[in-house]
Amino acid sequence: MSQKSYRVIQWATGTVGKVSLRHFIENPAFELVGVLVTNPEKVGKDAGELVDLPPTGVLATNDVEAIIALDADCVLFAPMLQDIDMVCRLLSSGKNVVSTIGPFFTTDFSKAEVEQLEAAAQEGGVSFHGCGIHPGFIGDIMPMTLTRLMDRIDRIQVFEIANKLVSPSVYIEFMGFGLTPEELSARPNCMEYAMPTFGESMAMVLAGLGKQVENLTEKHEIALARNDIAYPGGVIRAGTVAGQHWEWTMWTEGKPLLLYHLYYVMGEDMEPNWGLGATSRHRIVFEGNPEFEMTLTASPDAEGKHPFLGIIWTALLGATAIPQVCDAKPGVLTHFDLGVVRPQGLIR
Template sequence: MGTNAAPDRPYRVVQWATGTIGARALRQVIGHPRMQLAGLWVHSPDKVGRDASELCGVETDEVGGLADTTGVAATNRLDDILELDADCVLYMPQACDADEVCRLLASGLNVVTTRSEFHRPASMDPDLRRRVEDACAEGGTSIHSTGSSPGFITEAVPLVLASVQRRLDMMTIDEFADLSRRDSPELLFEVMGFGRAPAEFAEVRTEHARSPFGQSLALVADGLGLPLDKIDVTGEFATASRTVEIAAGRLEAGTVAAQRITVTGTRDGEPLLRFRATWYCTTELDRLWDVRPTGWRVVVDGDAPLDIDMTFPVPMERMAAVSPAYTANRAVNAVPAVCGAAPGIRTTLDLPGITALLA
């Protein structure tokens, strides 16, 4: 239930949805030393009634000798969740339902979500913001959006790096994703448009990045006392310089092989904060892009300059199995801070630094 005091018992947590990220979060809650799985909501009717451990692949030796089953059966009824004496919901559906979120909050359930609608209240739709804040006030609860990107790399890391600056001229956050071993033909070729001739390629999908990453950059700027004047989003692509075979299929020379989205926050007519995502299926491109292994690079131009690389030291064949942890784990680790926060939409600036409780 909504409270500002830390409980003298494990945090009772509900997992909402069991997609790629949700299933990973569910596994971490089951094995967490200071959390107890209180409930599980699922979207698919064929998952209803199944034990939580079955839906996230938990094995006995992975969770410190826990029983093969958790005793928590999945439901697709919101009312079942509202009846639980829980502290927090890890809300991770494919689409955000404002009515669901408000009912959870108003009932006394705090919410940590990997949905991106709640990173910065001032950037939210005014009606949604009012509804959510009213629900938080009614339930004495808080809600927080987080994850790896946006979240960790666009908020937590920039704020830490800025803590050694007294003048910030520019900060650029680069995200790289090597998709060459991603065996998802529909995602890469149909949804993202890789492998198409330039004349057939509609455009890099830029608008879906404006809200989440724009909110994060604006939030960081607010925290630094340097509010942004505007946020611009641009997209570009590069083609393969030769035909290559990737896990999803053949990529012909001259077809789209890399895409880049750049979100830039401007102040006083000059760029101040920039997030740039580069997704690629091969490094052999027709353009001289800085294409690096999967991970992040942050460059800070200020009176204490920094240039930091963070790569994922994981074989490409295991990346799909490991990468969900970067998003799911931060959300799980945020539960205590969100449960202890004052009611309302709580941002990275409002919460203390997220600390992982590992024992």
């Protein structure tokens, strides 16, 4: 295991980027050399100030060319939306890139982007890795790891249940909560590419099990608020969208082998209720022989509530993979290529 310090750049400092930025500042395995921000109010501020830490001497900038010119081992790329051309520029400049927004695995949907990334990585002599909590971990490397406990697999179901009333975020507005059902169906859907993106995780599992993808289907359900629901960002009015359930099913050999469920809810005062309870969690259910399930959730906070850790986990899954991505051979790396990631600097 390498003991060297990795020179890193944090690209974007939103909800995910702030977590990884703090990790880089506090973890001796990393040396922060650059921070790219898109908010003009953050330009010129010390990186430490952005995450309530002492000064680091590294000032945030929105100058892309200055960032590309930096001498760095890796960029943690965490904007709200993907920019493959920019990632390729970073790779071509000789910087490894870990992206929290994929792509995660080669499918018909992602093939062109993966080929573009592979060419840029080879040009720069570096590597690219896409990961996150879901997609990028709970729906691919975690179930693949647990399949070793199975004698026969009939079906695998993966659940992400996020109570956004307990853990508010920008995704409340982004996903259309508080709209009427008519408004939600009429506007451009922010989840338009969710099915093929989650499909990358599903395809990775099928590939690991030696099977081919035959079909991928989608179902979307909504729940409406029974009463007004107040949260720090506003109010979800009675009769508007307070819960959404996305279900994606991947078929192989004529059967639904993988089902992924994404439940985002604003508490429990909605109809239908779905019986989820108030706890945010990730859950994987294995059907076959033997049958078992795994639930992953945050420990209760001071109020006894279980916050949703998806944002934090997304950032840390990217940050902790950086040493092995930097030390790997050039190219696009999936979880299969990285093997068992060995995080550095966590005991401090």
